[in-house]
Amino acid sequence: MAISDRIIVPLDVSSQPEAMALLDRLPQVTFWKVGLELFVSSGPGILTELKSRQKKIFLDLKLHDIPNTMAGACRAVGGYGVDLLTLHATAGKDALKAGQLAAQEGAIAAGNPTPNLLAITLLTSLNARTLAFDLKIPLELPEYVLHMALLAKESGLPGAVCSPQEVEHLRQTCGDNFLLVCPGVRPTWAESGDQRRTVTPAAALKAGADYLVIGRPITAAENPVAAFERICEELEGGRGEV
Structure with a gap:
């Protein structure tokens, strides 16, 4: 897999016209994240547009509800043909299992591959x-994150979303086939923003991340294309901080 295919760029905008402008400006990007704001404002139309451009889709809705509602939502998402979908592990094992089964049912009914559900x-x-x-949770942060990832794996989910600071531990414990997606990734030349647990792209890949979600260092840059290409070049050349 090319390095550029492992970078997921968020469409963190409030409308479909803004998203289209960003897509036009960054044709090099193959994997896009659609979050709550854009999905609520534009509906599944943005997913149709991405698929028409042969892009991969990370639908980051962070679903969290009772098992029956989670199943209904995941079944609907299965019909969209997205590649990744997020659910909160704190919804519990029953809800995660229900979501996984329903996503598969929805995908089969629509003739789509089953999306990878990430906790x-x-x-x-x-x-x-x-x-x-x-939150009054007595566990240490790394222990809590590992518990949530193992809960997801035991529930049949193929992967999880975690900070790159925890990815090495999760990779060692959950195995090579467990998909790990890391937001909170920032090049040394970019500001961290509201992400508190960040590392560089090179360090995240070295630790075991499958995909990196990198937003503002690219989309808020004066030249987004140059920023995206700089990150790819640093990763390919091994010049990132590790």
């Missing part, structure tokens, strides 16, 4: 202090 372990905007003091 959200812990949002990268949260840190150990938030976990302990705000």
Whole structure:
């Protein structure tokens, strides 16, 4: 797989026309993330547009509900032909299992490949202090993230979303076939923004990430194409900080 295919760029805009402009500006990008804001504002039309351009789709809805509702939502997503879909691991094993089965049913009915369901372990905007003091979870952050990933694996999900700071531990414990997607990845020349647990792209890949979600360092750059190409070149040339 080419390095450029392992970088997922978020369409973090509020409307489909804005998304189309970004797609036109970055034709080199093969894998795009559609999050809550864009999906709520544009509906599945943006997914149809991405598929018409032969792009891969990470539908990052972070579903979290009772098993029956999760199943209904995942069944509908199975019909869209997306590649990745996120659910919160904290929805519990029954909901994760229901979502996985329903996504497969929806995909088969539509003649699509089954999307890979990824469990959200812990949002990268949260840190150990938030976990302990705000959420009142007594586990240490790495232990909690590992528990959520193992819960997802035991529920039959093929992968998880985690901070690149935890990816090496998860890779060692969950195995080589467990898909790991890492947001919170920032080149050394980019600001971290509201992501609190970040590392460089090269370090994340070296630790075992399958895909990297890299947004603002590319989309908010003065020249997004140059920023995307710079990241790819740093990874291919091994010049990233590891």
